Amino acid sequence: MDADLLGNWTTQLRKGLLELCVLATLRGERMYGYDLAKRLSGVAGLVTGEGTIYPILSRFKKDGLVETELAESPDGPARKYYRLTPRGRALLGKMLAAWAEVRDGVDRVAGEGQP
Amino acid sequence: MDADLLGNWTTQLRKGLLELCVLATLRGERMYGYDLAKRLSGVAGLVTGEGTIYPILSRFKKDGLVETELAESPDGPARKYYRLTPRGRALLGKMLAAWAEVRDGVDRVAGEGQP
DNA sequence: ACAGCTACCTTGCGTGGCCATATAGTGTGG
DNA sequence: CCACACTATATGGCCACGCAAGGTAGCTGT
Numbered sequence: 001m002d003a004d005l006l007g008n009w010t011t012q013l014r015k016g017l018l019e020l021c022v023l024a025t026l027r028g029e030r031m032y033g034y035d036l037a038k039r040l041s042g043v044a045g046l047v048t049g050e051g052t053i054y055p056i057l058s059r060f061k062k063d064g065l066v067e068t069e070l071a072e073s074p075d076g077p078a079r080k081y082y083r084l085t086p087r088g089r090a091l092l093g094k095m096l097a098a099w100a101e102v103r104d105g106v107d108r109v110a111g112e113g114q115p
Numbered sequence: 116m117d118a119d120l121l122g123n124w125t126t127q128l129r130k131g132l133l134e135l136c137v138l139a140t141l142r143g144e145r146m147y148g149y150d151l152a153k154r155l156s157g158v159a160g161l162v163t164g165e166g167t168i169y170p171i172l173s174r175f176k177k178d179g180l181v182e183t184e185l186a187e188s189p190d191g192p193a194r195k196y197y198r199l200t201p202r203g204r205a206l207l208g209k210m211l212a213a214w215a216e217v218r219d220g221v222d223r224v225a226g227e228g229q230p
Numbered sequence: 231a232c233a234g235c236t237a238c239c240t241t242g243c244g245t246g247g248c249c250a251t252a253t254a255g256t257g258t259g260g
Numbered sequence: 261c262c263a264c265a266c267t268a269t270a271t272g273g274c275c276a277c278g279c280a281a282g283g284t285a286g287c288t289g290t
Contacts, residue, residue, distance in 0.1 A: 002206060005178060009131055010213050012277060015246055016128035017221050024225040034268050044220025052247055054270055059246090063120060076267035077255045091117060096225055098125050103218060105159025106132050110139040110211055127246060130277050149237050167278055169239055174277095191236035192286045 014046060020099060021046060022056055023084070023092040026066065032079040033057055057082055065091060129161065135214060136161060137171055138199070138207045141181065147194040148172055172197055180206060 021040055025031065031039075033053050041047040060066040065088030069081045084092070136155055140146065146154075148168050155162040162168065175181040180203030184196045199207070 002202070005206060006209050006213070008276070009134065009210060010217075011247060012134075013131035013213065013217055015130040016124055017217065018247075019124065019127075021221060021224045040224070043224055044216045046217070046220060048248065051249065073267075075256065077269075079268070087117070091120060094121050095124060098121070098128065099221070099225065101159050102125070102128055102132065102161070103222075105161055106136060106214070107218075109136045109155070109158055110214065123245070126278060133278075163279065166280065188236075190287065192238070194237070
């Protein structure tokens, strides 16, 4: 009952943050979806499955934030690598700024009383 | 075009955070909706209007996280004050913990490269 | 009477995360 | 040799939240 409320809420909490983390992860190196899902799933329970990652990457490509590149895999099917475009890099910058602002705002409100 | 993407994203970013801020604001003192909207709208652009606050308060009451109390206002219609229940206080604690975890996780991912 | 502020509430829409599911290539064990 | 497990990509439907817009009503000042 309460677990449901909390679970639902954390799902909502992830909205937007996942996109930010995907973009930020692509900032340094090109990556493919499956690997992204595995890496981010190790971070604070951000990702639950691959079904969450692929739609994000599709949207990013549609919006011109990333570009793709197919490459063979040593073990398994071919991988589709994603790489940031300049546009994606610019948006990431703005998103990081917005995140910092909102994060600090929330911490200010949530932190009053128990510093 | 990019402004739309960013605006849409920040909307998604707020999901869940608003509920957290409302609960956290009620932690110290009882408040009414209109005042809550005004206070939170001054914080990092968290709230855009009262239409966002009232549904949250309704859900909270339905879920037994807050209880209400009508009181006359010195100027204007009666105010409906909201106050945390023990259940709401307990959930707030868990949400604050989850928030801290996710926030740090995101900062770890987003901060790599530009420390 | 009227404008304007306070204060409450509801409806409909857009969006993103999640589950289940589908597809397919590659290697391992019974 | 076939079933299984792992790698890897992709999609459709569901649900909850935030938000703009709209509506109701009380009180004050002109």
